[in-house]
Each structure stands twice: as C-alpha cells, then as structure tokens.
Amino acid sequence: MKIKQVEIFEVNLPLIKPFIISYATYPHIRSIIVKLTTECGVVGWGESVPDEHITGETPESTYAMLKNTLAPAIVGQNPMEFEKIHELMDKTVHRAPAAKAAIDIACYDIAGKKLGVPVYQLLGGRYHEKFPVTHVLSIDEPEKMADEAEEKIKEGYRSFKMKVGLDVAGDVKRIQAVRDRVGDDIAIRVDVNQGWINSANTLQALRKLESLDLDWLEQPVVQDDIDAMVEIKSKTSVPQMIDEGIRDMYDLRQIIAKRAADKINIKLMKCGGIYPAMKLAHMAEMAGIECQIGSMVESSIGSAAGFHVAFSKKIIKSVELTGPVKFTKDIGDLKESYIIPYIQLNEKPGLGLSIDETILAELTQNSEIVE
Known part of the structure; x- marks a missing residue:
C-alpha cells in the first residue's frame, strides 16, 4: 500500500x-x-x-x-x-x-x-475506558471566570483548567475567586503559559496559593528555563507540570536528568504526532513522571488522535482535548463522544470519525x- x-x-x-x-x-x-x-x-x-x-x-x-x-x-x-x-x-x-x-x-x-481496528489498538490496546473532561477557563476578570466555572458545574463538569499569566497579583485573585465559588471538591489546574516569566514571580504567587489545593501548576516560567522549574519544584508542595518546555525526547531527557517536573503535558503538535508522543510517554513512564495529553484546540481530527494515545497508556492520567466542544462548526463528529463529565471513544476503525x-x-x- x-x-x-x-x-x-x-x-x-x-x-x-x-x-x-x-x-x-x-x-x-x-x-x-x-x-x-x-x-x-x-x-x-x-x-x-x-x-x-x-x-x-x-x-x-x-x-x-x-x-x-x-x-x-x-x-x-x-x-x-x-x-x-x-x-x-x-x-x-x-x-x-x-x-x-x-x-x-x-x-x-x-x-x-x-x-x-481503532488507532488505540495499534498503540498497545485500550487501557482507559473513559476520561474526565476538563473545562478550560480563558483569562478574564476574577468574577467572570468564577461565574463561568459555576455555570459549567451545573452542566456536569468536575474539573477546571484556569488560564492565567497576565500579572501575578491579578492571577492570584482569579484563582482565589474560582476556588471560593466552586468549593473544595472541584479540581482546579492552573496554566500560566509562561506568563510569570521566572522563579521569583512564581514563588511569590505560590506562597499565596499553597492553601488552595491545586491539582498542579503548569508552565509558570519561560519555556527554556528548565533550571527555574527545578528551583520552583524544590520549594513548593504544588505539583509542577511542564508544557511548552517539553517538545521532544531531547527536552524530556534533560527534564528527567534534572528532576524538573512532576508531570509533563504531551501535545501531538509539539512533538510531531502519535508516534513520537508514544516515545515520550514511554520515557516518562520509565522516569516515574505522570503524563497528560494536552490540546492546541484542534478539531475532531487532532483531538481524536490525542485521545487514542491517551486511552492506550496507563501513565497518561489526564486529558485536556476540548477543541470539539469549543467550536460552532467542526469537520468531524467527535463532539458526540463528549458525555459530560466524561469522554468515551467508540470502536470504529482508524480515528473513528465521520468527516x-x-x-x-x-x-x-x-x-x-x-x-
């Protein structure tokens, strides 16, 4: 062929x-x-x-x-x-x-x-039956982010990924507002997208966030500053996830050697697709680092590919592939698999999509x- x-x-x-x-x-x-x-x-x-x-x-x-x-x-x-x-x-x-x-x-x-066969059968077979779906909160005013979180809880969501990174003081208020609104039983993950720049700013924020029971803090510093991640990880109890700082096997080798993260966010767009994503998952598993499959806000096609990787690996503990529920129109039908608060893949061949x-x-x- x-x-x-x-x-x-x-x-x-x-x-x-x-x-x-x-x-x-x-x-x-x-x-x-x-x-x-x-x-x-x-x-x-x-x-x-x-x-x-x-x-x-x-x-x-x-x-x-x-x-x-x-x-x-x-x-x-x-x-x-x-x-x-x-x-x-x-x-x-x-x-x-x-x-x-x-x-x-x-x-x-x-x-x-x-x-x-489904793609996940090509990757070792299906391990997970379903994954919780996390709603992503775009940056906004603290009360508006809290309002959106409260509304999404009514729809069935039990976890949130908060986008922050504009300014430390304002971001702390955003995170506190959402935690106050949703209570202690809802999972909150915070993604700074490099916005706090360095370890000093990040540690300043973490002193005020330690008591909020965050699932993790994601990429607070600029992507290539692995040493800053090492310092932050050594000085906080909040788990640290690397996203922009992990693109390929060479980045992960350095992260493992320096013990720079508790978790890594694997994205197919950063590493080159399904095949290299599986290599990263295997490397992380050998080092005892938990993985997430993250999103670049892809359509059903890219999102389905990420899900097939996630569903096949025990070391992948979370997914944040929410593109299909964010679009008014999509070229595939993956949205039908989102049954909030979970997503469950079908057993159709290939990616399992109708285009x-x-x-x-x-x-x-x-x-x-x-x-």
Missing part, C-alpha cells in the same frame, strides 16, 4: 467565544487539514495546529511546508511504516513538528482503517493537491 495523493486544506475553525491565554487572543483557530489517499483507495485524515510561540511554526509556514516539502516526500511511501515515514520527514526538514503531526495522524488513520466534507469546504481558505 502506497500514498497516492495528499490534499491540504487551510481552514478557520469558528469558536463559540474567543480563546484567551497569556500571550494571545484567538477569535478562531487556524488549522491545516491533510487528506491522504492510498493507491487502494483508503483515506486518512490528519491535522496541524501550529503555534509560532510554541512550535515555531505559523499556519502560513505549515501550509507551505506541507505543500512544497513534506507532501512530495511521502507520496509513494507506505503509510503503515511509521518509523520510516518519520525518518524520511526528519531527513527532509529539521523540526516542524506540527506539520509532521498532520502526516503522522493521517497515516495512523489509514493503518487503522486498513486493519479494521463532513461539506463543512470542510465551507471553512477552507486555501487548498492544494500533491500527487
């Missing part, structure tokens, strides 16, 4: 409300969708959601990279030979993980469909075919 054709679509995914984090506000999500077709007619879908602040890629560069470099390189290759596909992509271009993730995900979708190509056409800004 060989790849015959690669179709590339640049799309704008419409959000219900703007997504606000420490370094950007997103009125919609720009995504690159890839459709691989084999000589025997099997179709696989992949997705890339790049972020210039994290992966070093933009939607424009990713579209061009897929069109001009990666797609031509993989035409004629066997999509089920994952190691060779990644070796070829890595020899063709250095890094560009989000672009490579689109190819990787589509190859796994093809392999699952060809063999008649609405009419909606895909409606949301597409540019497209290209490579043969």
Whole structure:
C-alpha cells in the first residue's frame, strides 16, 4: 500500500467565544487539514495546529511546508511504516513538528482503517475506558471566570483548567475567586503559559496559593528555563507540570536528568504526532513522571488522535482535548463522544470519525493537491 495523493486544506475553525491565554487572543483557530489517499483507495485524515510561540511554526509556514516539502516526500511511501515515514520527514526538514503531526495522524488513520481496528489498538490496546473532561477557563476578570466555572458545574463538569499569566497579583485573585465559588471538591489546574516569566514571580504567587489545593501548576516560567522549574519544584508542595518546555525526547531527557517536573503535558503538535508522543510517554513512564495529553484546540481530527494515545497508556492520567466542544462548526463528529463529565471513544476503525466534507469546504481558505 502506497500514498497516492495528499490534499491540504487551510481552514478557520469558528469558536463559540474567543480563546484567551497569556500571550494571545484567538477569535478562531487556524488549522491545516491533510487528506491522504492510498493507491487502494483508503483515506486518512490528519491535522496541524501550529503555534509560532510554541512550535515555531505559523499556519502560513505549515501550509507551505506541507505543500512544497513534506507532501512530495511521502507520496509513494507506505503509510503503515511509521518509523520510516518519520525518518524520511526528519531527513527532509529539521523540526516542524506540527506539520509532521498532520502526516503522522493521517497515516495512523489509514493503518487503522486498513486493519479494521481503532488507532488505540495499534498503540498497545485500550487501557482507559473513559476520561474526565476538563473545562478550560480563558483569562478574564476574577468574577467572570468564577461565574463561568459555576455555570459549567451545573452542566456536569468536575474539573477546571484556569488560564492565567497576565500579572501575578491579578492571577492570584482569579484563582482565589474560582476556588471560593466552586468549593473544595472541584479540581482546579492552573496554566500560566509562561506568563510569570521566572522563579521569583512564581514563588511569590505560590506562597499565596499553597492553601488552595491545586491539582498542579503548569508552565509558570519561560519555556527554556528548565533550571527555574527545578528551583520552583524544590520549594513548593504544588505539583509542577511542564508544557511548552517539553517538545521532544531531547527536552524530556534533560527534564528527567534534572528532576524538573512532576508531570509533563504531551501535545501531538509539539512533538510531531502519535508516534513520537508514544516515545515520550514511554520515557516518562520509565522516569516515574505522570503524563497528560494536552490540546492546541484542534478539531475532531487532532483531538481524536490525542485521545487514542491517551486511552492506550496507563501513565497518561489526564486529558485536556476540548477543541470539539469549543467550536460552532467542526469537520468531524467527535463532539458526540463528549458525555459530560466524561469522554468515551467508540470502536470504529482508524480515528473513528465521520468527516463532513461539506463543512470542510465551507471553512477552507486555501487548498492544494500533491500527487
């Protein structure tokens, strides 16, 4: 079986409300969708959601990279030979993980469909039956974040990921307001997205947050300052998670050696797809570091890929893939699997999705075919 054709679509995914984090506000999500077709007619879908602040890629560069470099390189290759596909992509271009993730995900979708099994069966089989769904609170005024949390509890949510990182004093008020509103039995995770910059600011905040029983604090400092994470971890009882600071195996090797984190946030867009994500999970497991599969606010395609990784590994303890419930329109039907407060995957082959190509056409800004 060989790849015959690669179709590339640049799309704008419409959000219900703007997504606000420490370094950007997103009125919609720009995504690159890839459709691989084999000589025997099997179709696989992949997705890339790049972020210039994290992966070093933009939607424009990713579209061009897929069109001009990666797609031509993989035409004629066997999509089920994952190691060779990644070796070829890595020899063709250095890094560009989000672009490579689109190819990787589509190859796994093809392999699952060809063999008649869900992708998680290709990764060791299903371990988890279901995962709790965490609602993500975008940055806002303290009372508005608390209001949203209270409303989501009524819908069934039992855990929240709070986006903060604008200023330490204001962020402490935001976190305190949500904890006061939801009570002690609701899980709260705090994601700073590098916004507190350094260990001094972070430790100042943590002195005021120690009593709030946070599940963890995520990426408080700039992404490459591993030593700051080491210092913070040594001086607080709040578990520390690294996100932007863990992209690939080389980052994780340093994190393990320095004991810089209690948890890591694996994102397919940061590491290059399903295949390298599994390598990170195995490395973390050997080091006794718990994992999460995180989100770049992907459509059903990228989100489903992340879920298949998460459902297959014991060391993956949480997921934050909430893109499909944040969009007014999506090109896949993964939203049907969100039964709040849980998500449970189906047993259909491949990614297990039905793709609405009419909606895909409606949301597409540019497209290209490579043969």
